[in-house]
Amino acid sequence: MECISVFDMLKVGVGPSSSHTLGPWRAAQRWIKELKEKQQFREVEHIHIDLYGSLSLTGKGHATDIATILGLCGHDPVTMDIGIIEQEIESIRNRNILPLNGEKEIDFNIREDVQFNRKFLEFHPNGMTFRATLKNDKKISSSFYSIGGGFVVKKERKNAKKKKAEFDEFPFPIEKGKELLAYCHSENKSISEIVLENEKSMRSEDEINTGLRQVWDVMLESMYIGCHTEGTLPGGLNVKRRAFEMHQRLMGDSKYNNQEDWITAIRNTEVKFRQILKWVSCFALSVNEVNASLGRVVTAPTNGSAGTVPAVMMYYIVIENHNATFEDLKRFMLVAGEIGSLFKKGATISAAMGGCQAEIGVSSAMAAGGLCELLGGTPEQVLMASEIAMEHHLGLTCDPIAGLVQVPCIERNAMGAIKAINAAEIALESDATKAKVSLDKVIETMWDTAKDMNSKYKETSEGGLAVKVNLSDC
Numbered sequence: 001m002e003c004i005s006v007f008d009m010l011k012v013g014v015g016p017s018s019s020h021t022l023g024p025w026r027a028a029q030r031w032i033k034e035l036k037e038k039q040q041f042r043e044v045e046h047i048h049i050d051l052y053g054s055l056s057l058t059g060k061g062h063a064t065d066i067a068t069i070l071g072l073c074g075h076d077p078v079t080m081d082i083g084i085i086e087q088e089i090e091s092i093r094n095r096n097i098l099p100l101n102g103e104k105e106i107d108f109n110i111r112e113d114v115q116f117n118r119k120f121l122e123f124h125p126n127g128m129t130f131r132a133t134l135k136n137d138k139k140i141s142s143s144f145y146s147i148g149g150g151f152v153v154k155k156e157r158k159n160a161k162k163k164k165a166e167f168d169e170f171p172f173p174i175e176k177g178k179e180l181l182a183y184c185h186s187e188n189k190s191i192s193e194i195v196l197e198n199e200k201s202m203r204s205e206d207e208i209n210t211g212l213r214q215v216w217d218v219m220l221e222s223m224y225i226g227c228h229t230e231g232t233l234p235g236g237l238n239v240k241r242r243a244f245e246m247h248q249r250l251m252g253d254s255k256y257n258n259q260e261d262w263i264t265a266i267r268n269t270e271v272k273f274r275q276i277l278k279w280v281s282c283f284a285l286s287v288n289e290v291n292a293s294l295g296r297v298v299t300a301p302t303n304g305s306a307g308t309v310p311a312v313m314m315y316y317i318v319i320e321n322h323n324a325t326f327e328d329l330k331r332f333m334l335v336a337g338e339i340g341s342l343f344k345k346g347a348t349i350s351a352a353m354g355g356c357q358a359e360i361g362v363s364s365a366m367a368a369g370g371l372c373e374l375l376g377g378t379p380e381q382v383l384m385a386s387e388i389a390m391e392h393h394l395g396l397t398c399d400p401i402a403g404l405v406q407v408p409c410i411e412r413n414a415m416g417a418i419k420a421i422n423a424a425e426i427a428l429e430s431d432a433t434k435a436k437v438s439l440d441k442v443i444e445t446m447w448d449t450a451k452d453m454n455s456k457y458k459e460t461s462e463g464g465l466a467v468k469v470n471l472s473d474c
Contacts, residue, residue: 003170004344006199006337009366010215010309011150011299014077014085015291016405018303019126019350019459020055020062023146028071030152031130031142032101043134045106047072047098048113052127053120054352055146057460061235061403063294065114068128074102082296121145123155125352125458148350148358149301149340170198175345177383177439180338184379191369191379192331195338212330215298219287219310222297224259226286233292235404243286250278266318276319280421281414283311288410301340301349304356304405305363307413309336312367312420316374332370339369339386342439347447351398351459354450356409360416361393361446365439367420372427380432387439388423389416394442395449397457399464408465 013022035041049068051059059065066089070080073088089110092098098108121127124145131141144152172183172194183194199208227247233239254265269275287307291297300309313332317324340349343362348354365386372385393416401407456463 002345003202004341005202006195006334006341007211007215008151009149009299009301009337009340009344010212010333012078012214012218012296013150013299013303014067014080014082015294015297015303015306017062017064018150018299018301018306019146019148019352020059020064021067021294022077022150022299022303023126023148023152024051024055024064024128024144025067025071025077026150027128027144027146027152028068028130029074029076030144032072032074034142035132040132040134040140041101042104043136044100044104044132045135046113046133047100047106047108048115048131050115050117050129050131052117052129053125054459055126055128056116056118057462058400058403059116061400061461062405065110065116066294068114069098069110072101073099077296082294085294124153124350125455126350146350148348148353149344150299150303151344169201171201172198174198174338174342177342177443180342181379181383190331190373191338191382192334192373195334199334209326209330212333213326215333216313216326216329218296218298219300219313220259222287222290222295222306223283223310223314224262224286225295226288226290227282229289233289233406234294235292235402235406237402237404237406239292239406239410241289243282243289246278246282246285250275250282263318267322271319276315277418279319280311280315280417283314284308284413284417285410287311288405288413292404292406292410300336300366301344301362302351302359304351304409305359305413305416307410308360308363308416308420309367309370311413311417312371315417315421316371320375328374332374335373335382336366336370339366339383339439343390343443343446346440346443348450353458354446355396355453355457355459356398356412357390357393357396357446358450359398360412361390361396363413364389364393364416364420364423367417368423368427371420372424375424375428377424377428378432380435381427381430383439384430384432384435385420385424385427387435387437387442388426389420390439390442390446391437392419392423394446395453397453397464398459399457399466400459400461401466401469403461403466407469 284307
């Protein structure tokens with residue numbers, strides 16, 4: 001079992017998809033590193049990219065080709081100025097030149113040197129192969145697999161043994177929910193405290209705090225940008241951004257100058273049940289509208305589900321607890337990250353493997369668990385909240401229209417956030433020690449459901465809404 005950190009589950013990246021954008025971007029960076037380690041980088045004269053399976057079928061809508069090229073150019077998804085993405089790609093397209101890692105220029109024709117192959121590779125639906133011709137005419141290649149949430153692996157998994165060793169060195173190695181509960185009882189600690197101890201075995205507490213602050217800052221920024229940006233999303237579906245007008249109506253005449261003032265202003269607005277529903281939905285929609293337009297978001301656990309966790313965190317600080325501090329948000333993220341890792345270890349967080357239950361379902365479970373602990377839930381209630389949230393997403397298919405992470409994906413984040421809050425409240429009112437369904441059982445069930453699900457409902461745009469709604473209808 002691999003060592004999975006909260007920073008693996010909550011990663012800063014560029015939209016619209018962690019598996020189809022962030023993963024291929026990271027794979028390209030890893031290939032550059034491979035070439036340098038083998039002393040082949042300077043010998044490269046030509047490059048060709050093959051995208052397979054789901055990366056091919058929905059790759060255009062997910063900007064897989066663009067992300068891969070940006071990775072080859074040496075850009076990093078965490079730090080790149082996303083405002084120059086379009087001009088960078090246009091320059092490559094017009095000049096037929098690729099600035100390989102920003103160090104050398106090679107001939108490259110986007111239309112010919114990026115190949116979308118409908119064939120699925122055996123190891124994983126999200127496969128890609130980088131091919132290069134060297135100066136001596138030798139041809140080399142390397143294949144990678146984007147397995148969801150921005151995680152990238154090679155078939156041979158050369159570092160799996162090292163990862164397993166790291167996992168075994170955790171103070172509290174955890175593979176299942178029952179093990180997490182056992183540690184909470186034996187150590188008399190909350191879930192967030194157990195997770196924090198594991199994180200401290202890898203980095204200092206200052207590093208943990210700095211990293212989690214960055215994660216929250218990006219979440220907050222994506223909500224703020226989404227709530228203050230109007231217009232139509234790119235891609236051809238002509239989807240109108242909704243967070244902007246919803247936010248305007250909810251805010252009324254409230255005044256503010258920055259993100260912190262904005263939080264205070266929201267706290268002072270009228271809060272009734274309908275307003276709560278609208279605020280949570282607005283926060284979730286705003287993030288995923290930013291994601292759909294190649295904006296910077298946090299995978300939680302994926303880009304397609306990036307709005308659920310921050311929407312529930314924002315709900316907590318503007319509705320539930322006006323005195324909330326970073327320590328509260330830190331606890332939330334530690335719990336959410338651990339819940340997400342349980343699903344990754346026991347099932348999948350890849351829609352190409354498990355449908356949308358693996359994205360929105362997992363994000364809802366993560367948010368439910370995080371919120372439940374902050375509201376005073378016991379470790380048993382936290383896991384119960386996560387179980388309830390996933391239980392009511394089981395079987396959810398991934399069927400994006402035109403391969404874009406817009407319809408039905410954006411709305412599903414809002415629904416996942418609302419379900420998370422509901423799940424937490426139900427768990428808090430329950431005797432979780434008498435729960436009929438454990439989190440471990442629902443994870444197993446999700447994985448069984450994923451394996452039984454027809455491939456056309458696994459991020460291929462070959463079934464469901466993707467075939468019932470045509471671009472001409474939009």
